[in-house]
Amino acid sequence: xxxxxxxxxxxxxxxxxxxxxxxxxKTLLITEDFGGQSMFSPDVRNWxxxxxxxxxxxxxxxxxxxxxxxxxxxxxxGDLVKKVSxxxxxxxxxxxxxxxxxxxxILICSGSRRRRLSVPGEDKLDGKGLAWCATCDAPMFxxxxxxxxxxxxxxxxxxxxxxxxASKLYLIQRSDRLKGDAVTQEKVMxxxxxxxxxxxxxxxxxxxxxxxxxxxKDAKTGKEETLELEGVFVEIGSVPNIxxxxxxxxxxxxxxxxxxHKTQQSSQAGIWAAGDVxxxxxxxxxxxxxxxxxxILNIFDYLHKNF
Amino acid sequence: MKKVTIYSTPTCVYxxxxxxFFKENKIDYTExxxxxxxxxxEEMVDKSHQMGVPVIDIExxxxxxxxxxxxxxxxxx
Numbered sequence: 322x323x324x325x326x327x328x329x330x331x332x333x334x335x336x337x338x339x340x341x342x343x344x345x346x347k348t349l350l351i352t353e354d355f356g357g358q359s360m361f362s363p364d365v366r367n368w369x370x371x372x373x374x375x376x377x378x379x380x381x382x383x384x385x386x387x388x389x390x391x392x393x394x395x396x397x398x399g400d401l402v403k404k405v406s407x408x409x410x411x412x413x414x415x416x417x418x419x420x421x422x423x424x425x426x427i428l429i430c431s432g433s434r435r436r437r438l439s440v441p442g443e444d445k446l447d448g449k450g451l452a453w454c455a456t457c458d459a460p461m462f463x464x465x466x467x468x469x470x471x472x473x474x475x476x477x478x479x480x481x482x483x484x485x486x487a488s489k490l491y492l493i494q495r496s497d498r499l500k501g502d503a504v505t506q507e508k509v510m511x512x513x514x515x516x517x518x519x520x521x522x523x524x525x526x527x528x529x530x531x532x533x534x535x536x537x538k539d540a541k542t543g544k545e546e547t548l549e550l551e552g553v554f555v556e557i558g559s560v561p562n563i564x565x566x567x568x569x570x571x572x573x574x575x576x577x578x579x580x581x582h583k584t585q586q587s588s589q590a591g592i593w594a595a596g597d598v599x600x601x602x603x604x605x606x607x608x609x610x611x612x613x614x615x616x617i618l619n620i621f622d623y624l625h626k627n628f
Numbered sequence: 629m630k631k632v633t634i635y636s637t638p639t640c641v642y643x644x645x646x647x648x649f650f651k652e653n654k655i656d657y658t659e660x661x662x663x664x665x666x667x668x669x670e671e672m673v674d675k676s677h678q679m680g681v682p683v684i685d686i687e688x689x690x691x692x693x694x695x696x697x698x699x700x701x702x703x704x705x
Binding site: 360361363375376449452454458459461462463530552 | 637639640641642643644645662663664666669673677678679680681692
């Protein structure tokens with residue numbers, strides 16, 4: 322039986338792993354991959370200690386740091402936690418590959434994933450003009466009309482990236498104003514190719530083999546409009562990865578795990594959470610690491626008191 | 629050795645991962661940068677019926693994205 326299972330290999334999971342190994346807590350870390358959501362960032366400039374590095378480089382240094390302690394921590398990489406069940410003392414964890422682990426405590430650092438539109442056409446046209454990574458796929462839309470859905474920072478940055486390629490840009494925003502940083506907003510509003518459409522609720526992605534249009538409803542007038550275009554990039558935020566333990570812990574309306582922000586403990590004794598999967602107000606790599614370490618120190622105390 | 633082509637963009641993380649995977653396993657490959665090569669861009673869409681990178685062509689068999697197990701299998705390594 323493990324003292325602790327850490328779920329996730331982003332900054333929170335790795336930070337927790339390093340501290341747990343140094344504390345000689347008998348730990349298993351399970352992650353599909355290292356690096357977390359920043360892995361796809363072309364340039365990370367706020368990771369403290371590095372002026373600039375790519376998301377992939379960040380993922381590498383995180384993995385290297387953790388594996389430096391490989392004698393003191395077990396790591397299942399390339400697997401995913403499917404289910405957590407409560408036992409009389411501790412928990413059983415089952416993975417996608419069918420592996421099982423028994424543990425006294427759990428730290429959930431499973432992060433979040435992109436929110437999907439949930440409109441007709443989305444599944445059928447995924448990858449066929451409907452795209453999720455402007456950094457990766459923007460060049461495919463050279464001289465094409467493209468819409469970006471979402472007026473937060475991610476959407477605004479996607480717009481700036483696409484400006485170098487697309488012939489015309491639409492930014493579709495569901496409320497009456499943009500949400501991202503003021504500086505980035507200004508840059509986007511100045512783009513010559515850009516038309517920002519406010520109060521627009523996306524209803525359907527149109528197209529047969531590839532995207533050919535987008536239908537939206539004006540939230541104020543109720544009137545529906547169709548845009549002819551060949552590309553749609555979606556940047557509408559994220560949802561926590563918590564399907565495997567939904568019934569065990571209290572969640573916010575947005576499915577974040579409610580934690581005590583002094584200790585990171587959840588409503589379920591023996592389960593802690595840190596990073597984007599928790600109800601932390603600021604979803605940031607550096608914050609996630611700090612919160613995960615808080616959790617480990619609290620878990621260390623808990624194990625000494627209870628076992 | 630099998631003929632391998634990767635269609636990529638310079639900023640795509642999975643493209644980098646595929647290329648590193650090829651290098652680790654000493655697989656020779658041709659790279660086509662679809663951000664500058666218009667013909668390669670069309671070719672990629674024709675072959676894969678979609679618009680996301682990376683696309684990998686292994687002897688005419690087409691793969692989208694980076695999946696180590698699937699690529700290893702296709703390359704026989």
